[in-house]
Amino acid sequence: MPNKQRNKFTVIHSRELRQKMTLPEKILWQFLRCSCFAGLRFRRQHPIGHYIVDFCCPSKKLVVELDGEYHGKIKQKDENRDDFLRNRGFRVLRFSNDQVFERVEWILQTMADELTLDWNKNYHDCVAGVRFPQRLFALLSENKKTETED
Numbered sequence: 232m233p234n235k236q237r238n239k240f241t242v243i244h245s246r247e248l249r250q251k252m253t254l255p256e257k258i259l260w261q262f263l264r265c266s267c268f269a270g271l272r273f274r275r276q277h278p279i280g281h282y283i284v285d286f287c288c289p290s291k292k293l294v295v296e297l298d299g300e301y302h303g304k305i306k307q308k309d310e311n312r313d314d315f316l317r318n319r320g321f322r323v324l325r326f327s328n329d330q331v332f333e334r335v336e337w338i339l340q341t342m343a344d345e346l347t348l349d350w351n352k353n354y355h356d357c358v359a360g361v362r363f364p365q366r367l368f369a370l371l372s373e374n375k376k377t378e379t380e381d
Contacts, residue, residue: 255331
């Protein structure tokens with residue numbers, strides 16, 4: 232019984248997190264949604280066990296986590312989480328939020344390398360699938376507006 236309740240809570244919580252994605256998550260999601268990335272289907276805020284991962288490609292057993300500033304303080308919890316996921320056969324890639332803003336193409340290339348995909352072949356399809364420039368520009372503008380308000 233407690234397992235069912237925890238899973239039910241995790242599913243409900245993951246739905247809430249999809250509605251409250253951080254700006255870096257929204258930006259990366261623009262490149263992963265609708266099978267844009269090499270035709271692979273990614274899920275966002277996906278529950279695995281009692282954890283909720285930022286992005287997951289179940290068919291390739293790949294998890295992508297974006298870490299904010301607070302992750303430096305919870306390093307042990309992240310390591311436990313990664314061990315849990317690896318024990319279930321997942322590969323875990325972690326990137327910082329700043330890397331999303333500054334090096335999103337490098338993140339995508341790193342993901343392609345991990346999956347042994349030909350990045351040069353898939354790059355144009357991935358970028359073309361993004362609602363760019365309108366959607367991505369709006370997200371980046373939102374970030375700049377927030378920075379100036381602080």
